[in-house]
Amino acid sequence: QEYAALIRQVTLGEDSVIFGGAFYNDDKRVTMDQSSNLVFELPYAYNSITFNYAAPSFEDEKGVLFSYYLEGFDKGWSSWSQDAKKYYTNLSEGDYRFRVKANNVYENESTEAVYAFTILPPWQRTVLAYIGLFLGFIGFVWMAIRVSTKGLQNIIKEKTAEVVMQKEEIEMKNQDITDSI
Numbered sequence: 001q002e003y004a005a006l007i008r009q010v011t012l013g014e015d016s017v018i019f020g021g022a023f024y025n026d027d028k029r030v031t032m033d034q035s036s037n038l039v040f041e042l043p044y045a046y047n048s049i050t051f052n053y054a055a056p057s058f059e060d061e062k063g064v065l066f067s068y069y070l071e072g073f074d075k076g077w078s079s080w081s082q083d084a085k086k087y088y089t090n091l092s093e094g095d096y097r098f099r100v101k102a103n104n105v106y107e108n109e110s111t112e113a114v115y116a117f118t119i120l121p122p123w124q125r126t127v128l129a130y131i132g133l134f135l136g137f138i139g140f141v142w143m144a145i146r147v148s149t150k151g152l153q154n155i156i157k158e159k160t161a162e163v164v165m166q167k168e169e170i171e172m173k174n175q176d177i178t179d180s181i
Contacts, residue, residue: 044122055102063105071097093121
């Protein structure tokens with residue numbers, strides 16, 4: 001008989017529940033499918049997440065095994081285990097889909113339960129931060145060019161004044177030599 005694995009709870013950190021086990025559709029009816037408007041975008045500070053899952057099995061609950069897979073993080077499905085909880089820490093920014101399936105005592109595999117979520121980048125890796133860094137760099141280059149241009153102008157003025165002074169000295173010496181002849 002077909003049955004489904006269920007994601008019963010999704011928690012951030014120790015106690016912040018963000019999903020209580022049921023999705024709803026546009027008609028506000030409970031559904032197993034997560035609509036796109038129910039995909040949480042979590043700030044980077046909340047990049048540790050816990051999934052609690054179950055499967056309805058009335059024959060032998062302890063005989064139910066679970067396998068999970070976090071798309072965007074895990075390399076593949078986990079081995080079968082009785083653990084009904086998975087904790088992830090330090091997830092990087094990106095889109096994720098947690099998938100879990102069950103295997104009952106009759107070795108019938110359930111349909112998958114899926115929970116999608118997104119972890120946003122930290123502020124220093126946002127587009128706005130990159131734009132700010134770029135503008136800061138442009139401002140730094142502009143100021144460096146401006147300061148070096150001012151410095152060059154001052155050097156040119158000083159050297160020009162020296163050349164004019166040397167020219168006047170030479171003219172005076174030349175006049176002295178001419179007068180003495």
